[in-house]
Amino acid sequence: MESTQQHTSRRDFLKWSTFTAGGLVLGFKWSGAEAQTAEVFAAAPSAAPVAMNHYLSIGTDGIVTIFSPNPELGQNILTSFPMIVADELDADWKQVKVLQAPFDKRFDRQLTGGSGAVPHSWPLLRKAGATARAMLIAAAAKRWGVPESECTASDSFVIHTPSGKKLGYGELATEAAAIPVPTTVKLKDKKDFKLIGTAVKNVANKDILTGKPLYGLDFYREGMLYAMIQRPPSFGTKVKSFDATAVKAMPGIIDVVQTQNGVAVVGKSTWQVMKAKKALKITYEKSGNIESSADHDRIFLEQLDHGKAVVKRQDGDVEAAFKNAAKVVKKDYQCPFLPHNPLEPMNFFAHVKEDGVELVGPCQIPGSARTAVSKLLNIPEDKITLELTRLGGGFGRRLYNDYVVEAAEVSSLVKAPVKLIWSREDDMMGGTYRSAMRYRFEAALDDKGNMIGYKLRGVGMNDNNTTREHNFPSGAIDNLLIETINNPTPITTGAWRAPVTNFLAYAEQAFIDEVAQAAGKDPVEFRLELLEKVKAKPVGRTDYNVNRMIDVTKRVAERSGWGKKKGVFQGFSVYYSHRSYVAQVAEVVLEKGKPVVKKIYAVADCGQVVNLGGAQQQVMGGIVDGMGHALYGKFTFKEGAAEQNNFHNYRLIRMKEIPEIDLFFVDSGFDPTGLGEPALPPTGGAVANAIFKATGKRMYSQPFLETDVFTSTSGKKTF
Amino acid sequence: MALFKLTVNGKERQVDVEADTPLLWVLRDSLHLVGTKYGCGVAQCGACTVHMNGAAVRSCILPVSAVKSPITTIEGLSENGDHPVQQAWDEVDVPQCGYCQAGQMMTAAAFLKTNPKPTLEEVASAMHGNLCRCGAYHRIREAVLVASKKK
Ligand code: FES
Ligand code: FES
Numbered sequence: 001m002e003s004t005q006q007h008t009s010r011r012d013f014l015k016w017s018t019f020t021a022g023g024l025v026l027g028f029k030w031s032g033a034e035a036q037t038a039e040v041f042a043a044a045p046s047a048a049p050v051a052m053n054h055y056l057s058i059g060t061d062g063i064v065t066i067f068s069p070n071p072e073l074g075q076n077i078l079t080s081f082p083m084i085v086a087d088e089l090d091a092d093w094k095q096v097k098v099l100q101a102p103f104d105k106r107f108d109r110q111l112t113g114g115s116g117a118v119p120h121s122w123p124l125l126r127k128a129g130a131t132a133r134a135m136l137i138a139a140a141a142k143r144w145g146v147p148e149s150e151c152t153a154s155d156s157f158v159i160h161t162p163s164g165k166k167l168g169y170g171e172l173a174t175e176a177a178a179i180p181v182p183t184t185v186k187l188k189d190k191k192d193f194k195l196i197g198t199a200v201k202n203v204a205n206k207d208i209l210t211g212k213p214l215y216g217l218d219f220y221r222e223g224m225l226y227a228m229i230q231r232p233p234s235f236g237t238k239v240k241s242f243d244a245t246a247v248k249a250m251p252g253i254i255d256v257v258q259t260q261n262g263v264a265v266v267g268k269s270t271w272q273v274m275k276a277k278k279a280l281k282i283t284y285e286k287s288g289n290i291e292s293s294a295d296h297d298r299i300f301l302e303q304l305d306h307g308k309a310v311v312k313r314q315d316g317d318v319e320a321a322f323k324n325a326a327k328v329v330k331k332d333y334q335c336p337f338l339p340h341n342p343l344e345p346m347n348f349f350a351h352v353k354e355d356g357v358e359l360v361g362p363c364q365i366p367g368s369a370r371t372a373v374s375k376l377l378n379i380p381e382d383k384i385t386l387e388l389t390r391l392g393g394g395f396g397r398r399l400y401n402d403y404v405v406e407a408a409e410v411s412s413l414v415k416a417p418v419k420l421i422w423s424r425e426d427d428m429m430g431g432t433y434r435s436a437m438r439y440r441f442e443a444a445l446d447d448k449g450n451m452i453g454y455k456l457r458g459v460g461m462n463d464n465n466t467t468r469e470h471n472f473p474s475g476a477i478d479n480l481l482i483e484t485i486n487n488p489t490p491i492t493t494g495a496w497r498a499p500v501t502n503f504l505a506y507a508e509q510a511f512i513d514e515v516a517q518a519a520g521k522d523p524v525e526f527r528l529e530l531l532e533k534v535k536a537k538p539v540g541r542t543d544y545n546v547n548r549m550i551d552v553t554k555r556v557a558e559r560s561g562w563g564k565k566k567g568v569f570q571g572f573s574v575y576y577s578h579r580s581y582v583a584q585v586a587e588v589v590l591e592k593g594k595p596v597v598k599k600i601y602a603v604a605d606c607g608q609v610v611n612l613g614g615a616q617q618q619v620m621g622g623i624v625d626g627m628g629h630a631l632y633g634k635f636t637f638k639e640g641a642a643e644q645n646n647f648h649n650y651r652l653i654r655m656k657e658i659p660e661i662d663l664f665f666v667d668s669g670f671d672p673t674g675l676g677e678p679a680l681p682p683t684g685g686a687v688a689n690a691i692f693k694a695t696g697k698r699m700y701s702q703p704f705l706e707t708d709v710f711t712s713t714s715g716k717k718t719f
Numbered sequence: 720m721a722l723f724k725l726t727v728n729g730k731e732r733q734v735d736v737e738a739d740t741p742l743l744w745v746l747r748d749s750l751h752l753v754g755t756k757y758g759c760g761v762a763q764c765g766a767c768t769v770h771m772n773g774a775a776v777r778s779c780i781l782p783v784s785a786v787k788s789p790i791t792t793i794e795g796l797s798e799n800g801d802h803p804v805q806q807a808w809d810e811v812d813v814p815q816c817g818y819c820q821a822g823q824m825m826t827a828a829a830f831l832k833t834n835p836k837p838t839l840e841e842v843a844s845a846m847h848g849n850l851c852r853c854g855a856y857h858r859i860r861e862a863v864l865v866a867s868k869k870k
Contacts, residue, residue: 074816074853090817199814208817209808210800211754211793215818226748249721251737271744274760343758343766343818343852392756392818393852424759503841613812617855621815624854647763647850656843711789 062170088129090470203716234640321453344392434496449519509685571689578674628653728795763851
């Protein structure tokens with residue numbers, strides 16, 4: 001089994017398809033409605049499979065080829081999608097070849113985002129595999145003259161059970177292709193899965209580990225030029241004028257052109273362009289608000305105190321509850337903007353020609369990238385091809401296609417094939433950041449420590465809804481008010497791994513911990529009491545399944561020996577996001593008076609685990625990511641410009657700082673739900689609550705490293 | 720522009736570039752050896768790590784004019800992709816996005832030559848300079864230990 005990245009044109013792709021002639025070729029549509037019927041069809045070997053979207057093929061040599069359509073950015077979809085098909089097909093995994101499908105608008109949901117790919121495609125992929133299996137069995141039964149019911153399939157063979165006769169899939173492929181496609185097929189019982197649920201290695205390992213050109217930045221085309229853009233360093237400014245005379249005379253520089261967004265330098269090599277870009281003389285002028293982080297701090301307070309909020313949810317009589325409260329807890333939590341920093345910076349190849357546009361590179365939503373380029377150049381979409389490369393990380397940044405559009409713009413201006421590259425500084429200073437946010441939570445407790453009232457007011461920058469108003473603790477509290485306020489800013493913002501919940505979860509879970517303390521109750525018990533209340537009779541709408549939430553909570557408490565350990569300080573957190581449930585307990589010790597996170601227990605219920613190895617990576621990576629940004633992610637603006645611009649002044653978590661992780665997946669019997677994001681949101685809260693146990697100090701803002709728990713003992717920061 | 724002679728992965732190569740061109744861009748743009756990655760350009764992430772005379776160096780800040788010894792990149796770490804580090808990386812199934820992994824492996828391979836039987840803490844210290852944005856650190860650390868147990 002091996003994988004190959006397709007670096008071929010659409011034409012090559014079709015040619016490649018006809019190479020498989022003689023075998024069984026199945027295509028299936030991905031779109032929502034059609035997905036239900038999983039329209040599957042067998043193509044005559046000679047017919048060019050133009051009408052097909054995604055397909056698997058079986059060659060006469062027995063090689064099963066499975067196309068995986070979604071962008072691969074480290075979530076391991078290139079392995080898990082084909083595993084699902086192959087399992088239902090009963091294919092021998094060693095004979096499976098995986099290809100990244102080219103972008104084709106007939107694919108549905110050919111994108112990476114929202115932890116939604118596996119949940120969305122699960123029934124389709126299974127049906128595709130099962131349908132091919134049924135046709136292979138029918139072909140074998142026909143050849144043997146036996147009833148299909150006497151045949152079964154295993155490891156790429158059809159077996160006639162009574163006689164023990166066997167035929168390989170390769171031998172049957174051509175005949176199977178002539179069998180009418182069954183309209184209904186039986187899917188496997190979960191207990192019969194052979195691949196699904198096991199740890200299958202990343203199909204791209206060999207290519208990655210030997211340095212093959214897989215990523216957008218690795219793409220090369222004879223005659224292409226390299227381009228970089230100097231964008232205004234401050235949000236709220238634009239280019240007024242520039243002088244490129246000196247730069248144009250620099251070695252290797254072909255052209256300097258103004259773009260919508262800055263000044264592009266185009267040349268023969270990356271280094272020449274990088275140097276020339278630094279030598280550009282550009283003056284900028286004001287085009288909008290020029291903001292600093294201090295302005296945001298002020299705006300947040302003003303808005304929380306006096307701003308006009310949109311009510312997202314209201315249950316009961318909140319004012320009365322707070323008036324009658326024995327105790328009120330009121331706390332604010334704030335986070336900074338955050339850059340995504342995928343390790344491969346933004347880049348894209350574009351060649352705008354007379355008769356169309358060729359695009360190659362890494363992006364999370366190829367469909368919208370193509371639409372954006374079509375709009376910019378006024379070229380119809382069907383004249384634009386887009387080939388996906390592997391993505392060196394995404395984290396949400398590559399949902400935005402600004403860099404794809406830039407590549408096309410520069411190519412059209414200089415009339416040449418161009419690879420546009422962002423430097424790390426460009427990436428950090430021109431990001432589509434996680435918005436800074438501030439939350440104000442208020443809880444009303446009665447004299448028995450029951451939470452009788454709850455208020456949440458969130459304010460974000462360019463973020464329309466800062467809340468997840470139907471998540472926990474909604475449903476558990478009779479009187480509740482959730483409001484959001486949006487504040488516009490010229491600083492570009494967008495989705496960042498686990499949008500909104502990447503900070504909201506921490507704030508909420510840290511707050512509930514503090515409320516439990518005020519109520520004189522154990523933090524886990526306090527949450528379980530609330531959840532039991534939801535279970536008995538939920539107040540209004542709840543988006544989460546309360547039983548699954550209770551289950552992960554109890555399990556993580558048990559696995560971590562909650563409340564029973566000496567010498568470590570434990571903090572608990574649980575969160576529901578992207579349809580999955582993750583509970584965590586963080587363990588902190590004090591070293592030289594400072595808190596150090598030593599271990600994190602995680603229990604995840606993401607329904608059926610597809611690839612155990614990949615699932616572990618997603619959860620462990622999510623925890624490392626969540627902890628790293630909660631502790632270290634300091635990102636500030638001064639007069640519209642980011643003050644951190646590379647890894648020397650923007651700290652990311654590194655190996656010596658990672659905690660031990662104890663991870664358990666619940667076998668809940670549900671279909672698979674998201675996993676690329678859900679492990680991240682709970683981590684900040686678990687860590688904050690453990691730090692509180694260790695130091696008596698609550699964490700009210702991120703990054704924690706800026707709080708006096710870390711700075712006071714020596715007066716010096718550890719970084 | 721000037722001519723520079725280099726030995727890369729055992730082969731003599733000649734490039735015509737400016738003297739201050741970092742080895743990283745010579746490898747990537749001039750020699751089309753793109754296994755070595757750009758992540759920061761300021762010696763902070765380790766994605767560009769290669770071997771010079773067997774020692775790990777950050778090719779993003781090493782001008783081609785300062786390269787006087789043979790260079791090994793990920794493409795030359797082994798002939799068939801079976802260096803103990805590469806084998807261990809596959810066995811442990813390390814890569815997520817994979818972008819940092821060439822740099823991680825080059826750092827690990829050079830480190831294991833100087834410390835063939837490291838402890839977990841020694842591995843973490845040696846690998847601390849290599850960023851993995853996907854957070855694959857647990858498996859990277861495990862893979863270095865697995866590699867140290869191979870012949
Ligand atoms: S690119 Fe050289 S250390 Fe980051
Ligand atoms: S695997 Fe993605 S940066 Fe390390």
